Amino acid sequence: MIRSLRWLMPHPFLTLLLAVVWTLLQNSVSAGMVVFGIILGILIPWATAVWWPDTPRSFHLTKMMRYAVVVIWDIMVANVQVAWIVLTVPNAKLRPAWIVVPLELKQPEAITMLAGTITLTPGTVSADLSDAGHSLLVHVLHTDDPDAVRDEIKDRYERRLKEIFA
Structure with a gap:
């Protein structure tokens, strides 16, 4: 039925x-x-x-709920951080950066969720996906260490999305 x-x-x-x-x-x-x-x-x-592409073969709802909590928390924290940067860092001292994040994700839905998560988090924007879908171009409002931002995106978001869409 x-x-x-x-x-x-x-x-x-x-x-x-x-x-x-x-x-x-x-x-x-x-x-x-x-x-x-x-x-x-x-x-x-x-x-x-x-x-719509084919539906994912597997999807872990409980892990997705935990991911949503992490993303909501990160959005709240990033709002405060961006407000602090806007109020205290002069424009001349801002250090924006373009960061290439290599992707291990293969499913289009997972990549879309990662790009959306990055864009939803204040201070970061997903700007482009490589033609082959192997990397994501991200703009960061202010960072001292672009490599740390890349590593945080991979560990905090991509790793969890790989588990969700495993």
Whole structure:
């Protein structure tokens, strides 16, 4: 039965996530908004399914939850750090850097999550992915040691994503 519903809901987790997020974004919860959220949760993945790559063969939800906690914490810490840099470091003393992060990740979903994580974290932006997908170009607002930033990205994010998508 579940396989027969795959044509209707190609990404069931995304369907559920979209329905929940839509409902939470409303000022009040009503049956109409929940139903509309479910409709959106079904229509959006269905309409965009042709552009999705194959679904990952394995995915560890508990590790993903831990990863989300790490990313949320890093975003909060980076907000404070960037505010401190903006308020205390004169423009002439800023040391921005372009960093090439070699990737061990192979799955497009994992690489996308890594690039998104880097961009979501204040002070860093994913700027480009190499044609072969072997490295990511990252811009950092201020750093004394670009190699340490690269190593931190690989250890803090890429290592965890390899475990999630193993």
